[in-house]
Each structure stands twice: as C-alpha cells, then as structure tokens.
Amino acid sequence: MKVAIATDTNSGMMGQVAAEKGIYVLPMPVTVEDKTFLEGSDITHAQLYQAMRLHKRISSSQPAPGQLVEFWDSILEEGYDQVVYIPMSSGLSNSCSTAIQFAQAYGGRIQVVDNHRISVTQATSVLSAKRLAEQGCGAEEIKACLEAMAYDASIYIAVDSMEYLKKGGRITPAAAAFASVLNLKPVLTIQGDKLDIHAKVRGMRQAERNMIEAVKRDRQTRFGDTPDECLLVGTAGTFETPEMAERWRQLVQAEFPTFSVAYFQLPCSIASHVGINAAGTGIVKWEAA
Structure with a gap:
C-alpha cells in the first residue's frame, strides 16, 4: 500500500x-476584519502580528x-x-x-x-x-x-496581552482589566482536548519560569521512565522579532541541556486567541528516529 x-x-x-x-x-483559514486568508499561502505570521498591533478583528475557522x-x-x-x-x-x-x-x-x-x-x-x-x-x-x-500516544504531550503558553482572549470571549472585559492593572499573565495549558488555565503570575518573566518548571515536572513525573531520545522539548510563540524568539529558545535550551530545543511559530488558530508576543513551550513523547 x-x-x-x-x-x-x-x-x-x-x-x-x-x-x-x-x-x-x-x-x-484566518479572517482579518472581513477578509479571509489561508495560513502559509496568502498571509504570513508577520502580517498577522501587524494586524494585531493595529487591533484588528481576527478569528480562525475550519x-x-x-x-x-x-x-x-x-x-x-x-x-x-x-x-x-x-x-x-x-x-x-x-x-x-x-x-x-x-x-x-x-x-x-x-x-x-x-x-x-x-x-x-x-x-x-x-x-x-x-x-x-x-x-x-x-x-x-x-x-x-x-x-x-495521543495524550503523551503537554503544551504551556504564556499570554502577554489579554486583548484577543477578551475579544474571543475567553475572559470577560472586567477580568481582562483587572489582570492588566496587576500585570497578571495567564499561563494556558493544552493537555489533550482543551485549552485551560494553568496559572496566573505577575509579569512575563515569572510566566516563563512557571512554564519551564511545569515542563520539568512533566519530565520527572509523566515521562519519568522515558529516555531523552524518545522525547522532544520545544518552544513556540507569536514573537514579533526573531531576536525575541531566539531569546526564549535559548532560555529553555539552557534549562534542558540534554535536548536540542527548536522554535516553532504558533499557528494562526492559537495566535488569534493569545495575541502577539505570547511564549510557549512543551514536551512530547515520540518514537526516536
């Protein structure tokens, strides 16, 4: 076959x-205002982030x-x-x-x-x-x-701005305003089916530390018996510049020296909710080559 x-x-x-x-x-598909584009075909991540910087309406669909x-x-x-x-x-x-x-x-x-x-x-x-x-x-x-092997994976995403979580109805305007005043950054997690709140911390630096510690716990507990060669630790984000993405990748790499940590841009379907300059990391079990 x-x-x-x-x-x-x-x-x-x-x-x-x-x-x-x-x-x-x-x-x-990703829709900016009233026009629909196709990810990787007629809209780039840079163009999407620019639309977010201009506070345009953005949504994803199937x-x-x-x-x-x-x-x-x-x-x-x-x-x-x-x-x-x-x-x-x-x-x-x-x-x-x-x-x-x-x-x-x-x-x-x-x-x-x-x-x-x-x-x-x-x-x-x-x-x-x-x-x-x-x-x-x-x-x-x-x-x-x-x-x-579906559930042998974890993703954590720290959101820098509440704007698109609020626009997408995932948090109320009052909650978004409260979080902004206190500089609270939500750390979201995807462990299988749903996008859930993992933690709320003050500032992106604390959010980054929270995600790294979460992946370390997963490595020691959920994947404690799995050798490094059967695991992948990666980073992701919606960073506006390559320098910001590389800083985040290097930070995670330093914490996981036995892994080769790569960076991936988050897809439009997630970016449309988490907004620009979100940072993510994750660990996943897979068959080694």
Whole structure:
C-alpha cells in the first residue's frame, strides 16, 4: 500500500519544510476584519502580528468541506492508495469531527487521526506517521499508533496581552482589566482536548519560569521512565522579532541541556486567541528516529 501523510497548518508544517519531508498540508483559514486568508499561502505570521498591533478583528475557522475533499482527492490522484490525515485536536476545533464525517465516503482510504494535539506536538505526530508509512505500515495501523500516544504531550503558553482572549470571549472585559492593572499573565495549558488555565503570575518573566518548571515536572513525573531520545522539548510563540524568539529558545535550551530545543511559530488558530508576543513551550513523547 502506498500511504500519504497529510496534516493542516496548525501543525506548523508548511512550505519547503513540508515539501522536503513529503508531507501534504491543508492551509487553515484566518479572517482579518472581513477578509479571509489561508495560513502559509496568502498571509504570513508577520502580517498577522501587524494586524494585531493595529487591533484588528481576527478569528480562525475550519476549512470548507469542499476544500477538504478537493485536498484529499488531489493526493489520491497522485497514485496513493490511502491517506492518513492528522488535523488539529478535536477538543480545539470542529475541523477534526468534520473530517471524520466526510472520510466515511472514501471506504477506508482516508484515515483521520484524532490524537488531540496542535503545533509542536501535532508536528511530531506527523513526522511519526511519515516514518511509520516509510516502514510499510498501513493507514489504519498508523492511525491506531498515533491515537494510542495521543495524550503523551503537554503544551504551556504564556499570554502577554489579554486583548484577543477578551475579544474571543475567553475572559470577560472586567477580568481582562483587572489582570492588566496587576500585570497578571495567564499561563494556558493544552493537555489533550482543551485549552485551560494553568496559572496566573505577575509579569512575563515569572510566566516563563512557571512554564519551564511545569515542563520539568512533566519530565520527572509523566515521562519519568522515558529516555531523552524518545522525547522532544520545544518552544513556540507569536514573537514579533526573531531576536525575541531566539531569546526564549535559548532560555529553555539552557534549562534542558540534554535536548536540542527548536522554535516553532504558533499557528494562526492559537495566535488569534493569545495575541502577539505570547511564549510557549512543551514536551512530547515520540518514537526516536
């Protein structure tokens, strides 16, 4: 069986990086004011952050069903027998459940994986799927493997500005004003399905320390029996400059010297809620190459 691996831009995989690895990527919609763009296609992260700096209305949504079906059909037309499609977590968007529904029409040729991940952790699932496909695994086997490891991951995100959490209805205007006065920064966590509050601390430096300590605890407890080579520690964010992103990456790298820590830009679906200059880090279990 010839099996293709596909995902969406919520994984952070797109452009030349995805092409070099043979990964098919569906761009996710992001709406700025009343105009809809496709992530990684006709809007860059820099353009999105500039729109946020100008306080424009921003929202994310799932692809239209026709766009999804056309995407799958184009892959199958290249001669593949099956497609493993890995969208963002079903707990964060309806796009996964929609994909599962439409995949039923393909008689098993499309296998949609709900492995409850996004960003860095979703990307590791995509790379694991590609490796399994190269080893000769079928689509159903790959799906089962990824879903069995679905919750072996943690993400923490510190939000610098409450503006887009407030606009998205995730916090009330009163709570946002109160937090701004006290310089409180929420640290959010994604552990499987939902985006939840992990902590509230004063200032971004304390928030960064809180996230690092959280990942250290996860390393010692949830992943205590897992060797380093089967784990990935990464950083992410919506930083406006490369220098800000590199400072954060180096800070996490110094705390985890046995890992090679990389930086990923948070996808538009998360950026539309957390705003600019958010910082994130996470730890995920995956099969070592």
